Amino acid sequence: AQSVTQPDIHITVSEGASLELRCNYSYGATPYLFWYVQSPGQGLQLLLKYFSGDTLVQGIKGFEAEFKRSQSSFNLRKPSVHWSDAAEYFCAVISGTYKYIFGTGTRLKVLA
Amino acid sequence: DAGVIQSPRHEVTEMGQEVTLRCKPISGHNSLFWYRQTMMRGLELLIYFNNNVPIDDSGMPEDRFSAKMPNASFSTLKIQPSEPRDSAVYFCASSLVGSAYNEQFFGPGTRLTVL
Numbered sequence: 001a002q003s004v005t006q007p008d009i010h011i012t013v014s015e016g017a018s019l020e021l022r023c024n025y026s027y028g029a030t031p032y033l034f035w036y037v038q039s040p041g042q043g044l045q046l047l048l049k050y051f052s053g054d055t056l057v058q059g060i061k062g063f064e065a066e067f068k069r070s071q072s073s074f075n076l077r078k079p080s081v082h083w084s085d086a087a088e089y090f091c092a093v094i095s096g097t098y099k100y101i102f103g104t105g106t107r108l109k110v111l112a
Numbered sequence: 113d114a115g116v117i118q119s120p121r122h123e124v125t126e127m128g129q130e131v132t133l134r135c136k137p138i139s140g141h142n143s144l145f146w147y148r149q150t151m152m153r154g155l156e157l158l159i160y161f162n163n164n165v166p167i168d169d170s171g172m173p174e175d176r177f178s179a180k181m182p183n184a185s186f187s188t189l190k191i192q193p194s195e196p197r198d199s200a201v202y203f204c205a206s207s208l209v210g211s212a213y214n215e216q217f218f219g220p221g222t223r224l225t226v227l
Contacts, residue, residue: 032214034215036218041220042220042221043116043203043219043220043221044203044205044218045218046215046217049215090155094214097209098143098160098162098167098209098214099157099160099168100157100216102154102155104154
């Protein structure tokens, strides 16, 4: 069965430090992968997506993610974290044509 | 582009009362999704509409929950009667399924508290 695993429930980093959020997926075919961010009290906003082609995907707010088929991973990265990046981050894969399978989320805390 | 619009943003009600949540999808999108988010269960897909027709309602928890989409610009999720365990944030999302990306756009959510 398809699944998405985000192994880190909470991550704390200092402002200006680099960030990597992990995402592993289980999917039989070529996956369509997404990263969303949810700020407190807000809906989910798409950061970036991968469908095919270049395995390094650039997104909004300075985020990027790298698709590694051999590791079944789609990790999210940012070279320098800002205090406004504190939020919850969700990785998702599309199953079939419409059904998102979400990971359980990683809550990011940024220290000043 | 106003994005997906949900109302109300917050709802507090007493157990046994009827609750109706509303959603206006992005114009031109052909698909609408209702999700529920709780700490215990994360994000759960409740129901999926395509061209106003319910396609997948396997996530609707029980008969107390019902959803309608009378036209392309409006959908409701109704809980009758409501129970404390229904307390959650309910999100509506819309998408153009069949496009290259099938990206879903989420509304701000309705935070429901059932006392």
